[in-house]
Amino acid sequence: xxxxxxxxxxxxxxxxxxxxxxxxxxxxxxxxxxxxxxxxxxxxxxxxxxxxxxxxxxxxxxxxxxxxxxxxxxxxxxxxxxxxxxxxxxxxxxxxxxxxxxxxxxxxxxxxxxxxxxxxxxxxxxxxxxxxxxxxxxxxxxxxxxxxxxxxxxxxxxxxxxxxxxxxxxxxxxxxxxxxxxxxxxxxxxxxxxxxxxxxxxxxxxxxxxxxxxxxxxxxxxxxxxxxxxxxxxxxxxxxxxxxxxxxxxxxxxxxxxxxxxxxxxxxxxxxxxxxxxxxxxxxxxxxxxxxxxxxxxxxxxxxxxxxxxxxxxxxxxxxxxxxxxxxxxxxxxxxxxxxxxxxxxxxxxxxxxxxxxxxxxxxxxxxxxxxx
Ligand code: COD
Ligand code: ZN
Numbered sequence: 583x584x585x586x587x588x589x590x591x592x593x594x595x596x597x598x599x600x601x602x603x604x605x606x607x608x609x610x611x612x613x614x615x616x617x618x619x620x621x622x623x624x625x626x627x628x629x630x631x632x633x634x635x636x637x638x639x640x641x642x643x644x645x646x647x648x649x650x651x652x653x654x655x656x657x658x659x660x661x662x663x664x665x666x667x668x669x670x671x672x673x674x675x676x677x678x679x680x681x682x683x684x685x686x687x688x689x690x691x692x693x694x695x696x697x698x699x700x701x702x703x704x705x706x707x708x709x710x711x712x713x714x715x716x717x718x719x720x721x722x723x724x725x726x727x728x729x730x731x732x733x734x735x736x737x738x739x740x741x742x743x744x745x746x747x748x749x750x751x752x753x754x755x756x757x758x759x760x761x762x763x764x765x766x767x768x769x770x771x772x773x774x775x776x777x778x779x780x781x782x783x784x785x786x787x788x789x790x791x792x793x794x795x796x797x798x799x800x801x802x803x804x805x806x807x808x809x810x811x812x813x814x815x816x817x818x819x820x821x822x823x824x825x826x827x828x829x830x831x832x833x834x835x836x837x838x839x840x841x842x843x844x845x846x847x848x849x850x851x852x853x854x855x856x857x858x859x860x861x862x863x864x865x866x867x868x869x870x871x872x873x874x875x876x877x878x879x880x881x882x883x884x885x886x887x888x889x890x891x892x893x894x895x896x897x898x899x900x901x902x903x904x905x906x907x908x909x910x911x912x913x914x915x916x917x918x919x920x921x922x923x924x925x926x927x928x929x930x931x932x933x934x935x936x937x938x939x940x941x942x943x944x945x946x947x948x949x950x951x952x953x954x955x
Contacts, residue, residue, distance in 0.1 A: 585656035585666070586611050589618075593728030594936055595713055597643045599636030604936060607645070607718060609730045610710040612658035617738050619670060622747040624726040624933075625649035625950045626943055627755050628782060628851070629674070629875055633721055637877045641702040644719040645711060648674040650726030651751035652955075654738075661735045663906075668740050669747065671754040671913070672724040675899060676737035677906040690904050694736060696723035705734060726751075727936065729955055739909040744917055748930060752783070752923050752950050753912050755900070759873060760787025760849065761912075761921060762901015765795055768845050768871045772796030775843045777835055777862050778818075780850035781809035783926055783950045784873060786816055788847045790921070793817035797845075801838065803831055803855075806946040816925055824858075832861035842868050851875045853882050860884055866892040873898060926950050 593607040612618045630646045632638060650672040654664050664670055676692045683689030694705060702719030703709055710732035711718035711725070725731045741750065760783070764770045776792045778785050781804040792800050793816065802810070802818035810821040820838065824831040836842055842864035848856045851874030860870045870893065876882075884895075903909065915921045929951035931939050939951040 589730050591729035607713045614659040616658040618655045618732050619652040620655045621652040621955045623651045623751040624953045625751045641719045644721045645725035647726030648722035648724040649755040664740045671739045673737040673905040674722040678736045741913040756783040758901040758903050760784040761791040763873050764791025767898040767902040770795035773798045775799040776845045777801040777843045778847045779803045779855045781813045785849035789816045832858045835862040846870045849873045853880050863893045869894045
């Protein structure tokens with residue numbers, strides 16, 4: 583029985599930007615309101631890569647990872663929503679049910695999150711990880727690239743016992759972020775025309791949401807044509823590589839549609855592609871949804887004269903879902919064949935092969951590579 587004891591296990595530590603290695607770490611028991619989880623799988627999301635490249639201000643050394651599935655090992659005082667042995671997902675955006683975002687019917691960007699900005703610490707201002715006597719920071723409040731992690735109860739979703747733990751981790755980020763952006767935030771309508779910039783794990787989950795909502799035409803934009811067969815299989819009707827076009831991609835989309843699209847999604851995280859997505863929208867009723875995470879201090883530039891015409895620009899994180907309320911339902915929807923996560927998972931590798939997983943990701947060969955513990 584490990585409850586109440588320090589656990590020594592393997593975890594990936596980013597000592598600084600672009601310096602990741604697997605080490606032995608000590609994981610403290612959970613304090614009040616916290617849960618210690620034995621990880622079973624974790625996806626690699628571009629937001630992890632974003633932190634690892636130093637594109638956002640964070641404290642190093644840290645343990646990355648947020649798209650995680652695992653089993654509760656032990657719980658701290660006062661924890662009521664989960665117990666040891668429960669299958670859970672980690673939530674990069676928690677749901678405290680007390681802050682202004684959580685209390686508002688439409689808000690989901692909980693004030694107790696540890697992202698934008700991030701401290702790398704638990705809410706009491708301390709860390710649960712050490713390595714060689716040194717304090718190691720958390721990331722996203724989740725740190726799933728570890729055999730054991732400690733997470734606040736508000737960032738844990740108990741899921742169905744039947745959930746397959748080697749796959750289900752993608753329902754903690756890619757699926758709500760992408761699928762949710764289409765079905766829950768944009769509320770894509772039947773017969774509509776959509777464009778998706780970026781056909782990675784998140785972009786393809788957006789495609790799935792557009793398709794499930796009955797979109798008639800789905801245009802996919804990516805500079806890596808290796809993504810196109812996967813995109814077509816999920817419902818993309820037209821694939822565009824901006825590097826092979828003679829005009830800006832937004833002009834091509836305008837010509838293809840005549841009037842612009844009903845819904846445009848940006849899932850890359852670059853100001854230029856955000857502007858392009860906005861420019862693709864129907865002037866009067868088009869909706870542009872920003873899902874990508876732009877680098878720190880970058881600015882968005884829009885033609886100010888064309889803002890008045892009626893288009894909507896909105897951003898959304900994790901699909902706008904109130905995470906603890908909605909993520910378990912997405913798992914149930916998957917188990918009932920209402921959502922198919924299979925096509926998002928192109929690779930599975932043992933945790934020790936983390937570097938290989940990142941190489942495959944950087945080479946553009948993966949949609950999601952799931953690490954197995
Ligand atoms: N033009 C077209 N396509 C491009 C360009 C470009 N200039 N640059 C890159 N791409 C393509 C790549 O080839 C790739 O196929 C795709 O864009 C990006 O895919 P991935 O696999 O690298 O990234 P994803 O799909 O895992 O995530 C992308 C997001 C931008 C959505 C990512 O930053 C993110 O997760 N944002 C969500 C922010 C959020 O909600 N965070 C909370 C939890 S993470
Ligand atoms: Zn993510």
